[in-house]
Amino acid sequence: MLFFSYFKELVGKEVTVELKNDLAIRGTLHSVDQYLNIKLENTRVVDQDKYPHMLSVRNCFIRGSVVRYVLLPQDGVDIDILHDATRREARGG
Amino acid sequence: MSWAGPDEILLSTSLAGFLDKKLIVLLRDGRKLLGTLCSFDQFANVVLQGACERVIVGEQYCDVPLGLYVIRGENVVLIGELQDREKEELPAHMTCVSEAEIRKAEKAERDARDLKGTMRKRMEFLDFD
Numbered sequence: 001m002l003f004f005s006y007f008k009e010l011v012g013k014e015v016t017v018e019l020k021n022d023l024a025i026r027g028t029l030h031s032v033d034q035y036l037n038i039k040l041e042n043t044r045v046v047d048q049d050k051y052p053h054m055l056s057v058r059n060c061f062i063r064g065s066v067v068r069y070v071l072l073p074q075d076g077v078d079i080d081i082l083h084d085a086t087r088r089e090a091r092g093g
Numbered sequence: 094m095s096w097a098g099p100d101e102i103l104l105s106t107s108l109a110g111f112l113d114k115k116l117i118v119l120l121r122d123g124r125k126l127l128g129t130l131c132s133f134d135q136f137a138n139v140v141l142q143g144a145c146e147r148v149i150v151g152e153q154y155c156d157v158p159l160g161l162y163v164i165r166g167e168n169v170v171l172i173g174e175l176q177d178r179e180k181e182e183l184p185a186h187m188t189c190v191s192e193a194e195i196r197k198a199e200k201a202e203r204d205a206r207d208l209k210g211t212m213r214k215r216m217e218f219l220d221f222d
Contacts, residue, residue, distance in 0.1 A: 019170060021123070033106035037137070043173075053125050053147055056182045057117060057173030061108060063137050066121070066170045 002089045006082070007032040007070075016046065016071040017062055023051060025060070036064035108133040111174060116141070119170040125149070126164070127156065127175070136166035148195045150202055152187050155195035 011029050017038060018024045024047065027040030039061050045054045111130045118126045118139065128141030144162040148155050175182060190198070 021170060031104060031106040037106050039106050052184050053149060055184060056176045058176060060171055060173040062171050063169050
């Protein structure tokens with residue numbers, strides 16, 4: 001559940017989600033669930049010309065299983081807190 | 094079990110907020126299906142009413158009508174909410190053509206790609222890259 005909790009902290013921040021089919025979408029993180037499905041708002045596709053069908057999509061749901069990377073904002077991670085949380089998770093709770 | 098109120102639905106990752114909206118569903122094989130969301134579950138299995146496939150070749154496109162579709166969740170890549178303004182769905186320079194025409198264009202594109210592939214294969218001894 002570490003990454004679920006971690007992504008929940010990022011709600012409201014601007015992220016770029018790159019999918020396994022190379023489609024990269026930038027938008028505001030609206031919500032995330034246990035499968036790491038992601039909902040984005042105010043989305044725009046990074047390579048708009050290649051994906052004309054995405055032009056009018058502003059809100060979208062991305063299935064967690066197709067995500068390759070999530071690019072976070074520069075201040076998206078506090079290393080110390082993340083280290084602590086990771087150790088706690090590794091100890092089993 | 095209690096039902097989520099309207100606020101929870103809008104704030105959650107659930108697809109409930111997309112019910113009865115016109116959506117575009119991208120599939121793993123690159124297909125793009127349009128339709129109105131009737132139902133869904135936790136696997137992102139979805140039921141689309143009045144579904145059609147949007148075939149895009151170059152600057153041409155066609156919406157091929159399909160009917161009522163149940164899509165297995167594992168094939169779903171992305172579900173996007175389409176804005177109401179119909180004409181802004183695609184860039185203005187793209188033209189709507191008939192199904193026959195788009196199939197012809199698809200075939201032409203496929204043939205061109207195949208030809209490129211065989212030519213490359215025959216020239217492989219040149220060792221480019």
